[in-house]
Amino acid sequence: MDVKGVKDTLSWLFYQYLLVTCSYVLEPWEQTVFNSVLLIIVAMVLYTAYVFIPIHIRLALEFFSGLGAGQLESTVAIMT
Numbered sequence: 001m002d003v004k005g006v007k008d009t010l011s012w013l014f015y016q017y018l019l020v021t022c023s024y025v026l027e028p029w030e031q032t033v034f035n036s037v038l039l040i041i042v043a044m045v046l047y048t049a050y051v052f053i054p055i056h057i058r059l060a061l062e063f064f065s066g067l068g069a070g071q072l073e074s075t076v077a078i079m080t
Contacts, residue, residue, distance in 0.1 A: 018024040021038075023031050 021034070023034055026034060
């Protein structure tokens with residue numbers, strides 16, 4: 001892909017972003033604040049997903065692997 005095509009594609013994607021978020025009607029300082037807040041929110045979501053999703057996946061795998069295995073030992077102590 002040539003450089004002009006990449007530039008046109010990125011320009012079109014940015015224009016679509018402006019249209020979807022309706023931020024093309026904002027003043028430049030308002031666009032900066034809006035984009036900063038949006039970037040911070042996306043960064044926090046990605047960080048949270050990076051930290052907590054592996055933990056939840058591991059716990060879910062442990063839970064579901066425990067369902068298939070039979071109970072090897074009795075949990076009730078036999079008193080004689």
